Amino acid sequence: MKYADEFRDKEIALGLAKTIRTGAHAGRPYRFMEFCGGHTHAISRYGLEDLLPKNVRMIHGPGCPVCVLPAGRIDMAIRLAMRPDIILCVYGDLMRVPGSQGASLLKAKARGADIRMVYSTIHAVRIAEENPAREVVFFAIGFETTTPPTAVMIRMAEKKQLANFSVFCNHVLTPPAMQNILESPDIRNIGRVEIDGFVGPAHVSTIIGTAPYEFFAEEFGRPVVISGFEPLDMMQAILMLVRQVNEHRHEVENQYSRAVTRDGNLRAKEEVSDIFELRDQFEWRGLGQVPYSGLKLKRAYAKYDAEIRFGMNELRVDDNPACECGAILRGVKKPVDCKLFGTVCTPETPMGSCMVSSEGACAAHWTYGRFRDHQQRRAS
Amino acid sequence: MKAYQRKLDIRNGCVDLSHGSGGRAMAQLISGLFHEAFGNEWLARGNDQSAFDVGAGRMVMTTDGYVVSPLFFPGGNIGSLAVHGTVNDIAMAGAKPLYLSASFIIEEGFRFADLKLIAESMGQAARDAGVHIITGDTKVVELGKADGLFISTAGVGIVPDGLDLSAENARVGDRVLISGTLGDHGVAIMSKRQNLAFETEIVSDSAALNDLVARMVEAGGRGIRLMRDPTRGGLAATLNEIARQSDVGFHLQEEAIPVKPGVAAACELLGLDPLHVANEGKLVAIVAPEVAGAVLAAMRAHPLGRDAADIGQAVADDHHFVQMATSFGGGRIVDWLSGEQLPRIC
Numbered sequence: 001m002k003y004a005d006e007f008r009d010k011e012i013a014l015g016l017a018k019t020i021r022t023g024a025h026a027g028r029p030y031r032f033m034e035f036c037g038g039h040t041h042a043i044s045r046y047g048l049e050d051l052l053p054k055n056v057r058m059i060h061g062p063g064c065p066v067c068v069l070p071a072g073r074i075d076m077a078i079r080l081a082m083r084p085d086i087i088l089c090v091y092g093d094l095m096r097v098p099g100s101q102g103a104s105l106l107k108a109k110a111r112g113a114d115i116r117m118v119y120s121t122i123h124a125v126r127i128a129e130e131n132p133a134r135e136v137v138f139f140a141i142g143f144e145t146t147t148p149p150t151a152v153m154i155r156m157a158e159k160k161q162l163a164n165f166s167v168f169c170n171h172v173l174t175p176p177a178m179q180n181i182l183e184s185p186d187i188r189n190i191g192r193v194e195i196d197g198f199v200g201p202a203h204v205s206t207i208i209g210t211a212p213y214e215f216f217a218e219e220f221g222r223p224v225v226i227s228g229f230e231p232l233d234m235m236q237a238i239l240m241l242v243r244q245v246n247e248h249r250h251e252v253e254n255q256y257s258r259a260v261t262r263d264g265n266l267r268a269k270e271e272v273s274d275i276f277e278l279r280d281q282f283e284w285r286g287l288g289q290v291p292y293s294g295l296k297l298k299r300a301y302a303k304y305d306a307e308i309r310f311g312m313n314e315l316r317v318d319d320n321p322a323c324e325c326g327a328i329l330r331g332v333k334k335p336v337d338c339k340l341f342g343t344v345c346t347p348e349t350p351m352g353s354c355m356v357s358s359e360g361a362c363a364a365h366w367t368y369g370r371f372r373d374h375q376q377r378r379a380s
Numbered sequence: 381m382k383a384y385q386r387k388l389d390i391r392n393g394c395v396d397l398s399h400g401s402g403g404r405a406m407a408q409l410i411s412g413l414f415h416e417a418f419g420n421e422w423l424a425r426g427n428d429q430s431a432f433d434v435g436a437g438r439m440v441m442t443t444d445g446y447v448v449s450p451l452f453f454p455g456g457n458i459g460s461l462a463v464h465g466t467v468n469d470i471a472m473a474g475a476k477p478l479y480l481s482a483s484f485i486i487e488e489g490f491r492f493a494d495l496k497l498i499a500e501s502m503g504q505a506a507r508d509a510g511v512h513i514i515t516g517d518t519k520v521v522e523l524g525k526a527d528g529l530f531i532s533t534a535g536v537g538i539v540p541d542g543l544d545l546s547a548e549n550a551r552v553g554d555r556v557l558i559s560g561t562l563g564d565h566g567v568a569i570m571s572k573r574q575n576l577a578f579e580t581e582i583v584s585d586s587a588a589l590n591d592l593v594a595r596m597v598e599a600g601g602r603g604i605r606l607m608r609d610p611t612r613g614g615l616a617a618t619l620n621e622i623a624r625q626s627d628v629g630f631h632l633q634e635e636a637i638p639v640k641p642g643v644a645a646a647c648e649l650l651g652l653d654p655l656h657v658a659n660e661g662k663l664v665a666i667v668a669p670e671v672a673g674a675v676l677a678a679m680r681a682h683p684l685g686r687d688a689a690d691i692g693q694a695v696a697d698d699h700h701f702v703q704m705a706t707s708f709g710g711g712r713i714v715d716w717l718s719g720e721q722l723p724r725i726c
Binding site: 001004008010013014017044045046047048049050051231347348358363366367368369370371374 | 641644645648699701703705706707708709710711712713715718
């Protein structure tokens with residue numbers, strides 16, 4: 001497959017693995033957090049951990065938008081979707097995300113809610129055009145990458161003068177979450193786990209560029225290497241991080257230069273800032289309230305804001321107290337450290353955020369990597 | 381005297397509730413459309429059942445339902461799929477399929493022309509596979525109570541002497557063979573789904589595998605432990621099932637698994653794993669290592685096994701993991717598909 005196979009070449013991978021092995025000083029650990037779920041998935045799917053030396057450890061961050069969506073927001077969507085006048089349009093991977101008490105959009109659909117899976121925002125607009133007598137709500141979710149399509153959709157709705165269309169906005173931002181992780185007490189004060197550097201987002205950075213990470217790298221003294229999602233991209237990014245750590249540098253470097261620039265996609269950023277503004281805070285599953293990390297529609301677009309249009313009340317749901325997702329997302333614990341992992345919490349019946357999507361740390365480990373736990377147990 | 385006053389208007393007509401009511405209209409639909417398409421001596425006798433002779437030995441029986449959407453897809457339709465699927469379920473026992481039944485649940489308003497096309501491809505698929513559809517049933521339901529057409533089938537076949545293929549038979553050291561490229565059917569269906577439509581040259585692999593199986597049994601005899609057709613859930617589900625039932629694990633080589641570039645690209649785009657995508661004309665065979673070479677050669681000599689490959693082996697593993705060495709050089713699990721990848725693909 002052109003433009004993909006080139007970045008999955010085994011020989012080059014083994015060469016990079018060797019360079020990483022010789023470059024990483026045996027005496028010290030290298031703990032890198034890959035922020036994005038796409039990176040987590042690539043690590044697991046291609047078995048990258050097998051190619052890294054023991055002292056280079058990857059910590060799976062919170063960059064899976066489905067995973068970090070709090071259960072209360074799902075409950076809000078379910079409550080809305082149960083109204084007979086509503087058609088709720090969602091991306092497919094949201095369907096199984098657990099709300100409170102085992103509820104999900106999939107189960108709501110089985111009970112009669114009109115919930116449609118869509119693959120693009122344009123499809124949601126089309127559904128609104130085809131159903132003028134119904135209210136069509138798009139469940140908008142995602143990081144900076146999926147926000148521009150939502151903005152475009154609102155523009156389209158405006159142009160087509162669609163009166164029956166609105167958006168339940170759950171868009172979140174990457175840099176505030178990265179900052180939140182490093183500022184959390186168990187990282188900063190207790191110092192149980194150090195994060196020596198970050199593999200920065202791929203697709204998110206195509207939109208926002210590399211500049212937003214510069215303050216972060218400087219302030220926290222941690223290197224950030226923006227990396228593509230292909231396995232060779234990741235190997236190269238890890239090597240770049242190892243080198244920065246060795247040389248005591250903490251810069252923003254761009255491995256994904258074939259798609260990412262310093263300033264990002266100006267047109268997309270403009271569209272987003274025209275239509276959206278920051279929320280004071282937004283809840284992340286596993287991280288709690290994170291200041292200035294979520295977006296809502298500006299007042300001028302309030303008629304497209306489903307939360308205002310339907311008077312949706314904010315619902316709060318506490319996570320299962322035994323669930324370790326928060327600690328796993330911050331790299332303090334591993335999936336196997338959680339009592340729920342693989343017992344009551346599996347991809348079929350996820351309890352916590354990390355098990356929800358295949359990009360979550362727990363689901364990726366369960367789906368692709370759990371054989372290693374048994375190998376380790378046997379070896380010890 | 382003519383049996384019916386007016387012929388079925390195949391070109392413009394459609395099924396209405398009278399065609400399921402047991403009256404003259406139903407009789408006309410059955411004789412004018414289904415008997416015509418399936419044409420055989422058993423149906424011609426017009427009984428509510430068909431009698432046939434059985435030889436000595438063991439028989440197999442299977443049943444299956446077909447609810448695929450869309451009804452027509454690149455490489456086939458619900459009719460050919462129903463015959464292939466049923467024949468393959470019988471063939472996976474190493475058996476020779478003989479007779480099928482077919483029951484049709486039709487939504488009112490369904491076009492005769494489409495029904496005729498579907499029935500004709502069933503008849504053709506049956507003739508090609510050397511089986512006969514010898515009994516059937518027709519029901520019509522109100523508009524909105526079924527998605528056009530559902531078909532359910534049953535089939536019987538006869539097992540060669542001494543052969544006992546079963547899912548608990550895999551042994552440590554056995555080889556895993558597959559008959560060709562993975563994921564073709566699932567991707568062909570997805571490419572035609574409303575809201576998902578994309579352009580691809582991939583057609584469904586829907587095919588009857590009984591002849592391929594017969595050649596494999598000739599070559600491998602009792603060295604063939606078991607066979608499965610990896611339909612819904614793909615190769616991943618099939619191997620995980622076998623691992624559990626046989627109390628073994630599997631080690632696969634990703635590089636050895638054939639996937640068409642178009643299928644790989646579509647999966648990449650949709651975020652799917654080809655190992656989870658459905659097939660309708662492929663089989664997995666677990667065979668003793670000493671016959672693996674001969675069975676693989678027999679497969680490759682058959683048109684439906686041209687791309688056959690040896691993709692790995694059964695290993696001792698209490699956890700029944702299906703592990704794979706990735707073509708990138710790492711290792712990973714090939715797990716069951718979680719949740720629903722795409723409903724109604726067969």
